[in-house]
Amino acid sequence: MEIAEFSQIVPENFVEIGDTSLRDVVDLSLARRTLLPRLDGDDFEDEVELEANLGNRYLKPIPVVNVGDAVPVFGVDTSNIELGETKEGFLCAIRGSIVGRENQAYQYVRHGPFIFHITEANKQYLYNALRQKCFDVDEGVGAPILERMPEHLRNILERWLQKQLSESCSGALLLWDGSLTTQTVNSPIPVLYRLLQAARTEDNIVLAFSKKTSISAFGRRVNDLIDDREVPCLLDIDDVVRGQYGRYLRFFGKIYVVKLMAGSLSFRLDIDRRLSQAEGVHAVESLLGSDLVVDSYPETLRLAHVLSRFSASEVIAMQRYVAEKYGLRIIRRPNVRQILFGPYGGVASRRS
Amino acid sequence: MMQIYKLDGNTIDVVSCPPRDVRKGDYVLVKDDALNRSLIVQVTNIGYANVPGVLEDILRDSSAHKIAGRDLDFLDVKAFVDVIKDAKIFRCKVRRAIVEGQISHDVSWTPSRSTSQLCPLTDHEFLELVGSREGRTITLGTTTGGAAVAVGLSTIDGKLNIITGKKGTGKSHLAKLLMLGLIEQGGTCVVFDVNGEYVNLGYSEDRQKAALHDKLLVLSPGKGFKVTLAYTGLGVFMRIISSVLDLPENSAWEIRRIWSSLAKRGGLTLTNLRKSIEGVANSYVRDALIRRYESLISTRLFTDNRQEASTLEDLMARLREGGALVVNLQGLPSRFRHIIVEFMLSKLCSLLDRWVLRALFLFAEEAHLYLRKTYWEDIVTRMRHLGIFSTFVTNQPDSISDSIYRQADNVFLFNFTNENDLAVVSRATMVDVETINVIARELPPHHCLVLGKVVNDFPLIVKIKRLHVNTMGKTRLFFTKPSEQKGLDLHEQPGIRPRGEPLPPPVYSR
Numbered sequence: 121m122e123i124a125e126f127s128q129i130v131p132e133n134f135v136e137i138g139d140t141s142l143r144d145v146v147d148l149s150l151a152r153r154t155l156l157p158r159l160d161g162d163d164f165e166d167e168v169e170l171e172a173n174l175g176n177r178y179l180k181p182i183p184v185v186n187v188g189d190a191v192p193v194f195g196v197d198t199s200n201i202e203l204g205e206t207k208e209g210f211l212c213a214i215r216g217s218i219v220g221r222e223n224q225a226y227q228y229v230r231h232g233p234f235i236f237h238i239t240e241a242n243k244q245y246l247y248n249a250l251r252q253k254c255f256d257v258d259e260g261v262g263a264p265i266l267e268r269m270p271e272h273l274r275n276i277l278e279r280w281l282q283k284q285l286s287e288s289c290s291g292a293l294l295l296w297d298g299s300l301t302t303q304t305v306n307s308p309i310p311v312l313y314r315l316l317q318a319a320r321t322e323d324n325i326v327l328a329f330s331k332k333t334s335i336s337a338f339g340r341r342v343n344d345l346i347d348d349r350e351v352p353c354l355l356d357i358d359d360v361v362r363g364q365y366g367r368y369l370r371f372f373g374k375i376y377v378v379k380l381m382a383g384s385l386s387f388r389l390d391i392d393r394r395l396s397q398a399e400g401v402h403a404v405e406s407l408l409g410s411d412l413v414v415d416s417y418p419e420t421l422r423l424a425h426v427l428s429r430f431s432a433s434e435v436i437a438m439q440r441y442v443a444e445k446y447g448l449r450i451i452r453r454p455n456v457r458q459i460l461f462g463p464y465g466g467v468a469s470r471r472s
Numbered sequence: 473m474m475q476i477y478k479l480d481g482n483t484i485d486v487v488s489c490p491p492r493d494v495r496k497g498d499y500v501l502v503k504d505d506a507l508n509r510s511l512i513v514q515v516t517n518i519g520y521a522n523v524p525g526v527l528e529d530i531l532r533d534s535s536a537h538k539i540a541g542r543d544l545d546f547l548d549v550k551a552f553v554d555v556i557k558d559a560k561i562f563r564c565k566v567r568r569a570i571v572e573g574q575i576s577h578d579v580s581w582t583p584s585r586s587t588s589q590l591c592p593l594t595d596h597e598f599l600e601l602v603g604s605r606e607g608r609t610i611t612l613g614t615t616t617g618g619a620a621v622a623v624g625l626s627t628i629d630g631k632l633n634i635i636t637g638k639k640g641t642g643k644s645h646l647a648k649l650l651m652l653g654l655i656e657q658g659g660t661c662v663v664f665d666v667n668g669e670y671v672n673l674g675y676s677e678d679r680q681k682a683a684l685h686d687k688l689l690v691l692s693p694g695k696g697f698k699v700t701l702a703y704t705g706l707g708v709f710m711r712i713i714s715s716v717l718d719l720p721e722n723s724a725w726e727i728r729r730i731w732s733s734l735a736k737r738g739g740l741t742l743t744n745l746r747k748s749i750e751g752v753a754n755s756y757v758r759d760a761l762i763r764r765y766e767s768l769i770s771t772r773l774f775t776d777n778r779q780e781a782s783t784l785e786d787l788m789a790r791l792r793e794g795g796a797l798v799v800n801l802q803g804l805p806s807r808f809r810h811i812i813v814e815f816m817l818s819k820l821c822s823l824l825d826r827w828v829l830r831a832l833f834l835f836a837e838e839a840h841l842y843l844r845k846t847y848w849e850d851i852v853t854r855m856r857h858l859g860i861f862s863t864f865v866t867n868q869p870d871s872i873s874d875s876i877y878r879q880a881d882n883v884f885l886f887n888f889t890n891e892n893d894l895a896v897v898s899r900a901t902m903v904d905v906e907t908i909n910v911i912a913r914e915l916p917p918h919h920c921l922v923l924g925k926v927v928n929d930f931p932l933i934v935k936i937k938r939l940h941v942n943t944m945g946k947t948r949l950f951f952t953k954p955s956e957q958k959g960l961d962l963h964e965q966p967g968i969r970p971r972g973e974p975l976p977p978p979v980y981s982r
Binding site for chain 2: 131135219225226227228229230231232233234235423426427429431432433434435436437438440441
């Protein structure tokens with residue numbers, strides 16, 4: 121599939137639901153407030169940060185060789201940002217990018233920004249409406265706490281983009297930002313599972329690069345244990361991680377440490393568990409022949425990240441947009457931390 | 473929308489987003505309804521607002537530029553981002569206030585940042601607010617927005633004006649415009665014309681006699697214009713021979729004695745003067761006097777022939793209803809120019825002192841070429857009281873001393889790009905350095921920044937209007953055909969007029 125075809129797929133749900141959230145503040149608070157007992161948060165939870173300790177175990181690096189066969193590579197990334205607070209809640213924006221590399225040329229499609237007005241009153245509606253419309257799930261679930269809503273909405277967009285790629289491409293490497301892990305073990309058919317299945321059906325291979333997992337052995341970062349002479353290579357840490365976290369998490373991917381270039385950086389790499397190790401290694405080898413790799417990280421993913429990120433001027437622009445189009449006024453609430461601790465209050469940081 | 477961003481001294485930074493079409497030199501009204509007051513501020517510099525994230529946007533755009541792609545920006549947020557990126561900061565200087573409907577100098581109060589309303593003043597609104605309400609005016613030209621700018625006569629009458637800017641920007645053109653305007657209103661002007669640019673002002677561009685033709689008298693010293701020793705008088709003669717020709721004191725005493733003796737006998741002629749000098753016993757004094765005498769004779773300004781001689785009284789009488797005496801100094805040796813100017817100024821002072829003349833407007837182009845610097849200050853201080861109101865025109869601002877700048881009532885500042893020139897002007901003029909440095913540097917040709925009384929102390933950029941007379945001020949070029957060089961008529965230059973071509977230069981002849 122040509123990347124240009126993705127621009128034909130319009131995420132109407134995000135546009136419409138975002139518009140509704142901005143337009144019908146009052147209506148939503150009265151009519152759409154429904155309390156659901158069970159908390160969801162599995163498929164659309166922000167990536168779980170892991171700390172895997174290999175102990176004194178020796179892991180033999182699996183060499184990876186650039187075999188030179190080029191396949192289409194697509195990377196997906198999304199970002200979210202808060203635009204400010206309103207009387208009822210707060211505004212946030214999400215945006216996602218797909219970057220593809222084929223015939224040694226990069227192309228991209230950027231979806232968004234989509235702006236949402238999130239309030240206690242409408243968060244159930246927002247979360248479930250998006251979830252149901254994007255992934256054809258019927259059951260309603262409890263929305264996350266208000267402060268975590270932007271990340272969850274962003275993840276819905278990310279999964280939706282991943283779904284489009286999984287279903288539309290064939291014979292491609294699909295690079296996702298994050299891991300193939302979900303928190304809730306009991307979830308009947310997680311969305312992630314279905315995405316991987318769709319990818320498999322179309323002969324696509326999903327490689328998920330995570331920056332958040334820290335892995336150590338012998339009290340040192342695992343990166344320091346991989347000799348630069350052995351790169352590019354993989355370290356199979358699947359047993360170790362599952363041994364530590366298997367009770368709490370569901371792993372849809374086999375977990376590796378990947379170091380594709382000499383240097384100081386290595387990443388956790390999840391490869392679809394249904395593939396054999398040989399198929400997984402071959403997929404990484406295909407990646408080396410199909411994409412640029414800088415600092416052990418694929419360029420398509422880096423570009424997808426750069427393109428989806430919001431700048432400060434875009435935030436100002438979106439604030440003006442909602443003020444002009446919807447008459448929503450952003451207010452500045454007193455910062456409790458700042459009041460209490462002054463300069464020692466620290467900086468509240470949010471992922472974007 | 474425009475909002476106050478910062479206030480520092482008399483500088484206000486205004487944020488404009490989306491950016492208004494405001495240019496440097498334009499005026500903005502800062503209206504504080506709660507205080508029932510407004511500030512009139514002038515935009516002196518414009519920059520982009522330092523919006524956070526713009527650099528990130530630019531860098532990202534430039535890196536994504538090489539990648540083909542499509543933005544599905546369903547909300548059209550990019551249009552808003554573009555507006556943010558283009559947000560501007562107008563740096564403004566507070567010029568005056570409006571308190572209870574009246575223009576006031578009280579700018580000590582502070583307008584509200586949150587509630588003040590800012591709106592650019594159109595040229596018409598601005599001129600309506602601050603413009604001259606005098607009946608008699610001279611039209612200088614138009615504002616950048618096209619509104620006519622007329623200055624009241626009273627703002628030029630009795631005032632000291634400086635016209636400065638680099639060459640080719642239109643200084644002389646403005647001087648001519650002012651002079652013709654004054655003549656039209658019945659004023660008397662004297663011009664020291666170094667480059668012979670004023671001699672054809674009596675003719676239109678198509679070489680027909682212009683309306684003011686008869687009000688312009690061109691004096692060609694040593695040719696059409698000569699004077700007798702008796703008319704010159706001992707005082708003027710001594711000033712020329714001492715100041716210009718540097719005659720030592722002893723010799724000056726001797727010539728004074730000779731002059732008095734000849735005058736007493738009624739024999740004050742050039743011939744008798746020469747004879748008497750030759751009779752001086754002291755050879756050093758004699759030689760010194762002879763050399764000065766020869767210098768004077770070589771100018772051909774002096775004559776013993778009464779029929780050939782003129783008097784300024786006669787000439788001025790012809791300009792009683794207004795007119796200009798153009799003293800053509802073109803092509804004259806430096807010392808001769810000094811002699812002529814010394815003679816003219818001395819005699820004009822005498823006429824003013826005796827109330828033969830009520831007052832006059834003196835236009836001095838590149839005066840450093842024929843006047844000592846100290847003499848300028850004399851003109852500005854002493855002669856001003858006698859009724860000589862000067863307009864200095866120069867492309868070398870440092871040739872005018874700071875003390876003169878400080879006394880200037882009006883400065884017409886054309887484009888300068890040289891840092892040193894700008895520094896000289898900004899050091900001494902009546903507005904802040906930033907206004908001069910930023911605005912003067914960017915003025916296009918024939919646009920000037922007018923400062924002073926003529927604009928009620930509101931600096932204003934004026935596009936000087938065209939004159940439909942033969943101004944001749946254009947630079948003569950080698951590689952451009954005469955026919956392509958409008959305004960420069962080579963046919964009018966002496967010695968190269970083709971045979972059979974009419975239009976003699978309108979030189980005054982007795």
